[in-house]
Amino acid sequence: MCTTLCNMSDFPAHRVVKQPVLRNSPLKNVVCQMTFPEILGLDSRAVRPIQIALSSKYPTVGRDQEMKLNVGAQGLVPTGEVRPTFSFRDNAGEWSVTLTPDSLALETQAYDDFTDFASRWHDVCREVVETMEISQRDRIGLRYINHIPISPEDDLREIIQTSLLGVAGEPLGGAKKLIRSFQEVVFEQEDGFVTLRHGLLNSEGNDTYVLDFDYFSEIHTPLDLQEQDQTLIDFNHAIFDIFKGSLSKDAFDSFKPEERKDD
DSSP states (O other), rough: OOSSSOTTTSOOGGGGGOOOHHHHTTEEEEEEEEEOSOTTHHHHHHHHHHHHHHOOOOOOEEEEEEEEEEEETTTEEEEEEEEEEEEEEESSSSSSEEEEEEEEEEESOOOOOOOHHHHHHHOOOOOOOHHHHHEEEEOOOOOOEEEEEEEETTGGGGGGHHHHHHTTTTTTTTOOOOOOOEEEEEEEEEEEEEEEEEEEEEEEEEEEEEEEEEEEEEEEOOOOOHHHHHHHHHHHHHHHHHHHHBOHHHHHHHHHOOOOOOO
8 A cells, every 4th residue: 555645757748649738728627537346434544555655646635424315216315324434635725635435536627638537547547546455447438528608609510410400400499509418328338328518508697518428337346547547548538529529610729729738
């Protein structure tokens, strides 16, 4: 077990095909989450070594109680079982790690580079896996949430691919201003599934088109961190391609893509 966060030395950055930098990126939030068989007796004493190891980058600690939910005929149903949730955040509040008895997540609103994000994930995941002696994985997922501002003079058909738009692209006769149109579609891939939640939202008079991509695999499997690193690299590339394919060429160009220079 590492006593401090490792220096990202084990993440295979050389295997990442560098995508262009979007200088005007609409990216709002990025999350990586892994689920695993429940850890019994997860408490402050068990989590203390993790807190110490993460403290250099995520020094702010929080603890909460979360109601466990099951999916039933009526939707999400509370089970009455409460489980502990531990969070570790950086001082700026831009990065957070969340640990529960059966999940680990890394989330940021300050995403800049996939290699940096995935390296952070690798270090955090390794620390938790070694400390908690986790040997199996139930799910791994990578999620990118994009918010694209829409002005009153914009034509959505010139921004979003028309196959996605539905009523947002062809308003119903007699209907007035559209303030919300949201849907979810799921694509089966060779190595998992991609859920795309997308649509037009209006908040405080401002329109936003959301493109929310969640690429995941739900196969119970032995946990291999190197294999998982490659899985996330593959997920990242696929999400980027689908994101680009969801937009018109002019819309993508408006995000000011620039070729990424080698470090």
